[in-house]
Amino acid sequence: MATSVLIVEDEPEFMRRFSDAVLGDPGLSLLAAVSTGAAAKAMLDALAPDVMLVDLGLPDISGVDVIRHAVRRWPGIDILVVTMFGDDGHVVGSIEAGATGYLLKDVAADRIAASIHELRVGGSPISPIIARGVLARFRALPAVKSGAVASPPAEASLLSEREVEILRLVAKGLPFDLVGETLGISPHTVVTHVKKIYRKLAVHSRGEAVYEASQMGLL
């Protein structure tokens, strides 16, 4: 069964580029392509996409809100954030909201569909800057999940040693095959680890959000 894709992109040029890429791949099916956050939410309420491509700079609401909405509605959904340079804190913010991958806007057309497929089989892309951002986020997170675990470096208790090592090597600019080589695992296992890391960050960030909300008396 083909992977169903929802595209949320307000710039027509890129909506068309992404749509063409999805339509041109037999393994993918275009569920819908919308240009506003509100429309995306409406679509998510009605339909169950496997993958959502979402631009963060939407005209009405933040792309991060759309991501949260999607994850709440469909916990198993894979979300690719469309970013211009992959440098900004928005990518890490999106991962915290539930995104599992990102797509550069100037990526070659043939890489769009490939990225979606890679995401579906369990691998997430990561760049050195994002690796650093993710590491920093884990350090800042309090260990809210389990009060029993005293954790001086939060990162150590939330991430496994291997996951930390992967992030550190990636941050140095080593390609996945070299990271795998260094750690004695396959490049595919590396990207699977990355996806797990993303999921952990999202879970812990939600936990932190819940914790903060309960602290403020909202819950």
Next chain:
Amino acid sequence: MSTIGRARQRIAATWRLWWCVLAVGATLPCAVAALTPPLIEPASAWMIVSDATTPPQADAAWQPTTLPDNWAQTRPGLRDKTSWYRIPFERQGSASWAAYLPYLYDGGQVWLNGALLERIPETNAQVHVNWERPHLLVLPEAMLRADSNELLVRAALTDSASPLRFPRVSLGSLVQLQPLYERRLFWVRTMPQITVVLSLLVASIVLFIWWRRPSEVLYGLFGLAAAMWGIRTLTFVVEMMPTEQWHWWRVAYHSTTGGFIVVMALFALRHADLRLRWLERTLVAYWFIGPLWLASQGSGVETLVGRLWTAGMIPIGLSIVGFSAWAFARRRDVASAALLIAVGLAVVAGIHDYLIAWHADLVGRWFPGWAGHRVFLLHHGANLLLVVMGALLTARFITTLGAIEMLNRTLEARVAERERELAGNYERLGMLQREHAAVEERQRIMRDLHDGLGSQLFTALSRVERGDIGGPDVAQALRGCIADMRLALEASAQDDHDFLAALGNFRYRWDGQLHHAGLHVTWHVDVPDDTLVLPPHAALQLLRVLQEALTNVLKHAQATRVRIAIELRDDALHLSVEDNGRGLSPRQSPGGRGLANMRARADGVGAQLELRSAESGGTAIALRLALSRSI
């Protein structure tokens, strides 16, 4: 028993008397008098002017006279005449008898019933005497008659400025007279001795302070006053003087007496904060008149000097009271009050002494018994005054010390405050510098965007509009622009300016690109983690050089391998790109502009760029950036 022979007894008695004076004062003689027969103090006697060395016969021209006898009143004009006094008396009771002469300034002889009892040295060619001490003579039992007795006293008067003064002699039991003698001895002899020692000691200390701190004029004046008082008192303590020095001894006496009063006046003026130059000069000038007069005219004028010049000191003394009162009115403190009281007492004492010395009749008119005792009070008034002045200056000294401590504390507080201010200034300065650095950094990046990305876009636009390039070329130009922008973002992205972070992203991007082009890439990064902090613009320029070098490898080198090394050694960062491509010479012209660009960028951050042939035959570009200096 001789006068001098009683020294030991006298010392013991002096102490006893000292305590008596302190404890019971004048009541002691009264208590003694109650137990023994009354003293005989004849108010009249016989006298005869005679220089005989043995008592004149009873039939000589004895004249009746009253006692005490002061020639200034009874025989004015009679000078330098030695006389004999004959005092008849009846012995009463059986106690051991004695005669007490409160004073016999110029010495003489004492005879009892025609026999010599005591010889008190007189002024002669070698020695000038001036006995301040009283005389107590034991009357030997063997020489006394049962009924009427006769005491004969030769009162010498040789070469003296003063008229003859003969005291009222006291006769009675030794027990009664001893205390009277001891008490007078203490006040006229022991007390001046103590005064001399203490005054000169205090003067030397205070004058030393003044010598070291000349601005403390009050100390100087106090020291001078104490010194002069000490010397003046010395003239009473020293009872025998070689005759040739006697005159100068008297000059010294008058200088120091007048000097003490004048210096006191200056002290009181200063203490009252009155700065009257003319008055100070007048006072000092007046002071000099007396001693100069006496020194130039000889001993003959001493009486005149004593009467006239010394009288002038009375108004000066009164003015001291006035200045002190003024000071007290202004300051209203204990010190000024004490000074005023002490000055008042001293001036009263001084006037009293002057009157006793020169106008005893005036005193005698109001206090008949007193004048004849010839008790001078200025000694004690002046002592009190010196003590008060000393206490006053000590209090000032202590106050000054307190003020200095306070000043020190204030200064410390001020210094601390200044330090805080300075620290604040430094902080503000640091903040400004940081702000300035941030602004500079932003301007550098903007200029960089303008010159780099901007010019690339404008060039591409112009070529597209001219129709020089189309489709793929435009895409390539735009990709170049995006790559450049990405590089700028990577260089500026890290808050901690960690060059390795920027380099990581650069490597991630270029690794794929070089692999894609079929090159075998080796990265050699030998930089410890978190140690290489570079400002973003420097990081950007270095990455640009690397990017330019790698672009050249891709475009021109036709290489199969490329090695990129980043090393930190010898306090310098070494970047190198080495390929195994075509080498240098055949592509000099196409690489020309790229190389110039690289050199310009290296120069911009103070790095050296070297282009050479690699050992593998390709091209090697090496950049060295010294890190010790700021970039």
